[in-house]
Amino acid sequence: MVILIVEDEPKVGNALREGLEAEGYEIVLALTGEEGFFHASSRSFDLIILDVMLPGRDGIEVLNTLRKQGTQTPVLLLTAKDAIEDRVLGLDTGADDYLVKPFAFAELSARIRALLRRNKAEPEGVLAISGLEVDSVRRTVSREGHRIDLTAREFDLLEYLVRNHGRVVSREMLARDLWKETARATPLDNVIDVHVARLRRKLDDPFSAKLLHTVRGVGFTLNEEQS
Amino acid sequence: MSGLLGRNLRTRLTVLYASLLAGALLLYAVCVSAFFLHNLREQLDSSLDRDLEAVEAILYVNPDGTVQLSSHEGEADEDELDRGYLLEVWSDDGRPLYRSEQLNDQGLGPVPKVAPGQVREPAKSLRLPSGMRVRTMSRIHHLPDSKTVVVRLAISEEPLWEEFWEMVAVLAVGLPIVVILVVITGYLVAARALKPVDSMAKRAAEITADHLHERLTIDNPDDELGQLGIAFNATLARLESSFDQLRRFTADASHELRTPLTAIRSVGEVSLRKPGDENYYRDIIGSMLEETNRLTLLVDSLLTVSRADAGRVQPNLALVDLLELANESAAMVEVLAEEKGQTLRVEGGSSVIVRADRTILRQALVNLIDNAMKYSPINGSILVQVANDQESAVIEVHDSGPGIPPEHRSRIFERFYRVDKARTRAEGGTGLGLSIAQWAVATHSGTIEVQGEPGRGSIFVVRLPRLISTTTPVHTH
Numbered sequence: 001m002v003i004l005i006v007e008d009e010p011k012v013g014n015a016l017r018e019g020l021e022a023e024g025y026e027i028v029l030a031l032t033g034e035e036g037f038f039h040a041s042s043r044s045f046d047l048i049i050l051d052v053m054l055p056g057r058d059g060i061e062v063l064n065t066l067r068k069q070g071t072q073t074p075v076l077l078l079t080a081k082d083a084i085e086d087r088v089l090g091l092d093t094g095a096d097d098y099l100v101k102p103f104a105f106a107e108l109s110a111r112i113r114a115l116l117r118r119n120k121a122e123p124e125g126v127l128a129i130s131g132l133e134v135d136s137v138r139r140t141v142s143r144e145g146h147r148i149d150l151t152a153r154e155f156d157l158l159e160y161l162v163r164n165h166g167r168v169v170s171r172e173m174l175a176r177d178l179w180k181e182t183a184r185a186t187p188l189d190n191v192i193d194v195h196v197a198r199l200r201r202k203l204d205d206p207f208s209a210k211l212l213h214t215v216r217g218v219g220f221t222l223n224e225e226q227s
Numbered sequence: 228m229s230g231l232l233g234r235n236l237r238t239r240l241t242v243l244y245a246s247l248l249a250g251a252l253l254l255y256a257v258c259v260s261a262f263f264l265h266n267l268r269e270q271l272d273s274s275l276d277r278d279l280e281a282v283e284a285i286l287y288v289n290p291d292g293t294v295q296l297s298s299h300e301g302e303a304d305e306d307e308l309d310r311g312y313l314l315e316v317w318s319d320d321g322r323p324l325y326r327s328e329q330l331n332d333q334g335l336g337p338v339p340k341v342a343p344g345q346v347r348e349p350a351k352s353l354r355l356p357s358g359m360r361v362r363t364m365s366r367i368h369h370l371p372d373s374k375t376v377v378v379r380l381a382i383s384e385e386p387l388w389e390e391f392w393e394m395v396a397v398l399a400v401g402l403p404i405v406v407i408l409v410v411i412t413g414y415l416v417a418a419r420a421l422k423p424v425d426s427m428a429k430r431a432a433e434i435t436a437d438h439l440h441e442r443l444t445i446d447n448p449d450d451e452l453g454q455l456g457i458a459f460n461a462t463l464a465r466l467e468s469s470f471d472q473l474r475r476f477t478a479d480a481s482h483e484l485r486t487p488l489t490a491i492r493s494v495g496e497v498s499l500r501k502p503g504d505e506n507y508y509r510d511i512i513g514s515m516l517e518e519t520n521r522l523t524l525l526v527d528s529l530l531t532v533s534r535a536d537a538g539r540v541q542p543n544l545a546l547v548d549l550l551e552l553a554n555e556s557a558a559m560v561e562v563l564a565e566e567k568g569q570t571l572r573v574e575g576g577s578s579v580i581v582r583a584d585r586t587i588l589r590q591a592l593v594n595l596i597d598n599a600m601k602y603s604p605i606n607g608s609i610l611v612q613v614a615n616d617q618e619s620a621v622i623e624v625h626d627s628g629p630g631i632p633p634e635h636r637s638r639i640f641e642r643f644y645r646v647d648k649a650r651t652r653a654e655g656g657t658g659l660g661l662s663i664a665q666w667a668v669a670t671h672s673g674t675i676e677v678q679g680e681p682g683r684g685s686i687f688v689v690r691l692p693r694l695i696s697t698t699t700p701v702h703t704h
Contacts, residue, residue, distance in 0.1 A: 102519075102523055102526075171520075179559070182586070185524070185528070185590070185593070185594070185660075186524060186597070186656055186657055186660070187559075187560050187563070187593055187594070187596075187597035187660075188559070188593075189524070190560075190563055190597075191559060191560055191562055191563060194562040194563060194565075194566055195562060198562070215513070216509070216510065216513025216514065216516065216517065217512065217513040217514065217515065217516025217517040217518075217519070217520060218513070218516055
C-alpha cells in the first residue's frame with residue numbers, strides 16, 4: 001500500500017511518515033502543493049493525505065485539479081480550521097474524509113484503514129482473541145469459557161476494541177464511533193474513562209493475564225502482551 | 228445642498244431660519260400692504276359718497292338742460308370742487324350735461340351704467356389722460372320734475388397712493404433690518420446651543436481604548452443633546468465592559484493555555500536530565516500527551532466559543548421533546564454520578580416541546596448536569612426537572628453542592644470564571660462549560676440563571692420560548 005502525504009510542516013510530515021511506515025505502508029512525502037500534485041499525477045497511490053493549508057497551491061485546489069483529471073484515489077483532508085465551510089468545501093470537491101488538526105495518530109491510522117477497506121463489510125459473528133470470545137450477533141462475551149455479563153455500552157466498547165485489537169484506540173474515536181458525538185467535551189472523556197474502568201473490572205480482574213490496557217495520554221488497547 | 232447652505236450645522240441652521248423668516252415677513256408685508264390699500268380706498272369711497280350727497284344738494288338743472296351749481300351761501304360750492312373734486316352730470320339718455328372745467332372736456336370714463344334696482348354705480352379707479360389717478364362714483368339724482376340725471380363725482384387718488392408707497396417704503400427698509408438682526412442673533416444663539424456638541428466631540432475624541440472609563444459631561448439630561456450624550460455614555464459603558472471582558476478573557480485564556488504548556492515543558496526538561504529506562508520515558512511521554520490532550524480540549528472549546536461569538540453557528544432547528552433530551556443527556560453522564568454514589572433523577576411532563584437544535588441544546592444540558600455532579604458531594608443528589616410555565620419551557624438543574632454566593636452569580640457564566648480558583652482545574656474542567664451552556668441557551672432565545680441559597684445547593688434555571696401549538700405534539704424518537 002502506497003500513501004502520498006502532502007504536508008508543509010516537516011515535523012508533522014515526518015512524524016506521519018514514521019508512524020505509518022511502522023504500520024507497514026510505503027510513504028511518499030511532499031512538502032508543497034505543487035510537489036504533491038506532481039507526485040499524484042505521475043504515479044498511482046492507494047491513498048492521498050492532503051493538508052488543506054499549504055503555501056502556494058492549497059489542498060482544496062490540488063484536490064480539485066486531481067478530481068478534474070479523473071483521479072479516483074481516496075483523499076483524506078487534514079484541516080486546521082474547525083470550520084463547517086471548509087468541511088463542506090472539502091467534501092464537495094471530492095474528499096473522502098477529513099480530520100481536524102490536532103488529531104491523534106491512532107485516529108488517523110483508523111481513518112486510513114477505513115478508507116482502504118471501503119465497501120468491505122465488517123466480519124460478523126464470533127470474534128475470538130486470546131481466549132476471549134465476542135459474539136457480535138448474540139451480543140455475548142465469554143473469556144476462557146466463563147460468561148461475562150456486560151451492559152450494552154460495555155459490549156459496544158469491547159467489540160470496538162476487539163475489532164481494533166493490537167492497535168491503540170483514542171477517546172476521540174470512541175466518542176465519535178460509539179457515542180456518535182462530534183464535539184468533544186470534558187464530561188464525555190470522563191464518561192469514557194468510567195466505562196473503560198468498569199469493562200476492565202469485569203474483563204480482567206478475575207484473570208491473571210490482562211487484556212485491556214491504558215496507553216497513557218493516547219487511549220486504550222486490547223492486547224495480550226503488556227504494552 | 229450643503230455647499231449652498233454652508234458646511235457647518237450652525238451656518239446651515241442660521242441660513243435656513245433666516246430664509247424662512249424672510250419668506251414669512253415678505254408674505255406678511257404683501258398682505259398688510261394689500262389690506263392697507265383696501266382700507267384707504269374704503270375711506271376714500273365713504274367720503275366720496277358723503278360729498279356726492281353734498282353736491283346733489285346744490286345741484287340745479289334748468290329746464291333747458293343746463294346744469295347750475297348753486298347754494299344759499301353763493302360760491303362755496305366752487306371751493307369744494309377746488310379741493311380736487313371733479314364733477315360730471317349725465318342725462319338719463321346718456322348725454323353729458325355738465326363737466327367741471329378742470330376736465331377740459333375730457334370725460335370721466337364711459338357713460339355711467341347703473342344696474343337696475345340700484346341707485347349708484349360702484350366706485351371705480353381710473354387714470355385720466357393727464358396721468359392723474361382718480362376714484363369715481365356715480366349716483367342717480369331725481370329732479371323735481373320726476374326726471375333723473377346721473378351725477379358722477381371723482382377725486383384724485385394721488386394722496387392715497389402716496390400714503391401707500393410711504394408705508395411700503397417703511398416695510399422695505401424695516402423688514403431687511405429685522406432679518407439681519409435675526410440672522411446675527413440666530414448665529415450667536417446657534418453657537419451657544421451647539422457649544423455642548425463641540426465640547427462633546429472634543430471629549431469623545433479624547434476617549435481611547437485606554438480611557439474607556441471616562442464619560443461625557445452632560446449639562447442638561449432632558450434636551451436632545453443630553454439624550455445624545457446619555458446614549459453615547461451608555462455605548463461607552465457597554466464598550467468598556469466588553470473590553471474588560473475581552474481583556475480578562477485574553478489573560479485567562481493565556482493562563483489556561485500556559486498551564487499545560489508549562490507542565491509539558493517541565494516534565495520534558497526534567498526527564499531529559501536524568502537517565503531512565505524505557506518505561507520511565509514511556510511514562511514521561513504519556514504524561515506530556517495527557518497535557519496535549521488537555522490543550523486540545525481547551526482549544527476545541529475556545530473554538531466553539533469564538534465561532535459562537537462570530538455568529539457562525541447555524542442552529543439546525545427541529546421539534547425537541549425536552550424530557551426526552553434531558554433523559555438522554557442524563558443517561559450519557561449517569562456513570563459519573565454512579566462513581567460518586569450520587570443519585571441523578573430526571574422528572575417532568577412529556578409535552579414540553581421546544582423548537583431547537585438538538586445537539587447544541589444537549590451540549591448545554593450535559594454541561595449543566597456535569598457541573599451539578601462536580602459540585603455535589605459524594606452520595607449527593609442531582610435533580611433535573613422539565614416543565615412548562617406560562618410563557619416558557621423550563622429546565623431546572625438542582626444540585627446538592629455548596630451553592631453559589633450571590634456576588635458570583637452574575638459572573639459564573641463568564642469564560643474561565645471560577646468561584647473557587649483551585650478546585651475546578653483539579654477536576655479537569657476547561658472553565659468554559661457554563662459559558663458554552665449559556666451561549667447554547669441564548670442561541671435559542673432563552674435565558675439561564677442561578678438560584679438557590681448558599682449552603683442549600685444551586686438551581687440552574689433555563690427558560691426557552693415555548694412552542695405554541697394546538698396540534699398534536701410531534702414526538703421524535
